[in-house]
Amino acid sequence: MNSWSKAVEVINKARSISIFTHYDADGDALGSAFALAIELKRLGKETCVFLDEEMQKKLVFLSSKGIDTVVYEVGMETRRFDLSIAVDSGDMKRLGKRAELFKSAAVTMKIDHHISKDDFGDYNFVDTKWAATCVAIWELLTELVGEISDEAAIRIYTGIYTDTGGFKHSNTDERVHLITAKILSKLGDLSYISRIFQEKSKGMIKLYNIAVSKMEFFFNERVVYAYLAKEDFEKAGAIMEDSEGLATYLREIEGVDTSVFIRQGDKEDELKASLRSNEIVDVAEIAASFNGGGHKRAAGFTYYGDEQSMKKMLLERLGRTLNDT
Numbered sequence: 001m002n003s004w005s006k007a008v009e010v011i012n013k014a015r016s017i018s019i020f021t022h023y024d025a026d027g028d029a030l031g032s033a034f035a036l037a038i039e040l041k042r043l044g045k046e047t048c049v050f051l052d053e054e055m056q057k058k059l060v061f062l063s064s065k066g067i068d069t070v071v072y073e074v075g076m077e078t079r080r081f082d083l084s085i086a087v088d089s090g091d092m093k094r095l096g097k098r099a100e101l102f103k104s105a106a107v108t109m110k111i112d113h114h115i116s117k118d119d120f121g122d123y124n125f126v127d128t129k130w131a132a133t134c135v136a137i138w139e140l141l142t143e144l145v146g147e148i149s150d151e152a153a154i155r156i157y158t159g160i161y162t163d164t165g166g167f168k169h170s171n172t173d174e175r176v177h178l179i180t181a182k183i184l185s186k187l188g189d190l191s192y193i194s195r196i197f198q199e200k201s202k203g204m205i206k207l208y209n210i211a212v213s214k215m216e217f218f219f220n221e222r223v224v225y226a227y228l229a230k231e232d233f234e235k236a237g238a239i240m241e242d243s244e245g246l247a248t249y250l251r252e253i254e255g256v257d258t259s260v261f262i263r264q265g266d267k268e269d270e271l272k273a274s275l276r277s278n279e280i281v282d283v284a285e286i287a288a289s290f291n292g293g294g295h296k297r298a299a300g301f302t303y304y305g306d307e308q309s310m311k312k313m314l315l316e317r318l319g320r321t322l323n324d325t
Contacts, residue, residue: 004143010107010123011144014083016046020102021087022094023052027197029088030055030062031159032111032133035152036087037067039141042149048081052096056241058196062155072098081105086121088133090114090293111136114293115284128295131171134159138179150187157183158193165248166194170297203238210236211246211261218315219322222280224250225315227262227307247274248298257281258318262307271303271310281321289317 011017019037021029033049040047048068055063063069070078074097084105090112092099102108110121113130130136134156141148148156157180164172167180184190200208207228215226228243236242243263250259258277265272273290275283276298283299290310292301303310 004125004140006123007109007111007125007140008144010083010109011040011045014045014081014107016079016081017048017083017085018078018081018101018105019047019049019085019087020089020095020098021049021051022089023096025051025053025055025059026088027059027062027162028132028134028159030059031155031157031162032087032137034062034064034067035134035137035141035148035155035159036085038064038149038152038155039145041066042145048078050098050101052098056244058199058241061196062158064151072101083107083109085109085111087111087137088113090116091118092120111140114295115288116293129173131169131173131176132160132163134163135175135179153183153186154190154193157187157190161193162197166197171295201238201242203236204242206236207233207238207242208246208249211243211250215250217256219319221255222257222322223260223315223318224253224256224258225260225262225311226250227311228264230264233263247276251276251278257322258283260314260318262311265302267304269304269306271305271307272300273303273310273314274300281318286314286317286321290314 017040019033021033037047037049048070050070050072054071078101084102086095086102089095095102108121109123111125111133113128113133115128138156160176160180164176210232211226211228215224217224247259247261250261257279258281261274263272275287277283282296284294284296287294287299287301290301290303292299294300
C-alpha cells in the first residue's frame with residue numbers, strides 16, 4: 001500500500017501514540033521508530049517508544065533525549081494509548097514481551113517491508129519493495145509534516161544505510177538514492193555514519209578469526225557454515241553484538257552464494273541463525289521453514305534444540321533449493 005492518506009488520517013486523530021520496534025532492534029527499526037517519534041512530538045502528540053531490551057551500544061545515537069523511551073518489562077504499568085504503531089516488525093511474535101501492550105491501544109498500525117502474512121495491525125502498510133522501513137517512514141512523514149526535520153532525517157538515513165549494507169545490497173534502488181540525496185543536500189557530509197558501522201573492536205576481529213577457523217563448506221563450496229558457542233565469545237573477549245555482520249562477511253567469500261552463521265542464544269538450547277545469500281537461495285523462505293523470516297537475501301530464525309540436528313535439517317533444505325536451480 002503506497003497511499004499514506006489513511007495513515008495520516010489515523011495519526012492526526014490520535015493524541016497519544018506508542019511506537020514499537022522488533023526485538024533485537026537494528027538500525028532500520030530504531031531509525032524508523034525515533035524519526036517517527038520526533039516528528040509526532042513536533043505535531044504535539046504524546047509519544048513513547050517501547051523497546052524489548054537495551055539498545056546496542058553503537059545504535060544509542062539513534063535515540064533522542066526529547067523522546068520518552070521505555071525498555072518494557074511484563075507487568076509494568078503504562079497508560080492506554082490512542083494509537084500503537086509497530087515499525088519494521090514482520091509479525092506479532094517479533095514484538096516479544098510487548099505484544100499485549102501493543103494490542104491494548106485503541107487503534108493499531110503496522111508499517112513494514114518484510115515478507116509476512118501476519119497483518120496484525122488494524123491498519124497495515126507493507127511493501128516488500130521498500131529497501132528499508134525507513135523508506136516508508138520518509139514517505140509517510142513527507143505526507144504528514146511536509147519538511148522533515150534534520151533530527152529525523154539523519155535517523156532515516158541511518159536506517160536506510162544499515163538495511164542496504166551501506167548501499168551495497170541489491171535492494172539499493174533508485175528510491176534509496178533519491179531519498180538519501182535529499183537528506184545529504186540538507187545535512188551535508190554524513191560519512192561519520194559509515195565509520196560508526198565499519199569500526200570493529202579488537203574483540204570483534206578476534207571473534208571473526210575464530211569463525212573463519214571454524215567455517216565449513218558444502219554443496220561445491222556454494223554454502224559456508226559457521227557456529228560460535230558462548231565460549232568462543234569469551235575467548236575473543238567479544239560481546240554478542242560483535243557478531244553483527246558476520247553472516248555478510250562470510251557471504252563475501254569467492255564462490256559462495258549462501259552463508260549461515262549460528263550462535264548460541266541467551267536461553268538454554270537457544271540458537272540464533274543469520275542467513276545471507278547473493279543470487280540463488282531465497283533465505284527468507286528457508287528461515288520461514290524454521291518459523292523465522294526476513295528478506296530474500298537476508299533472513300534469520302531462532303531455534304531451540306541441538307545444533308547438530310538443526311544443522312542437518314538446514315543443510316538438507318539448502319541442498320534441495322540449490323539442486324532445484
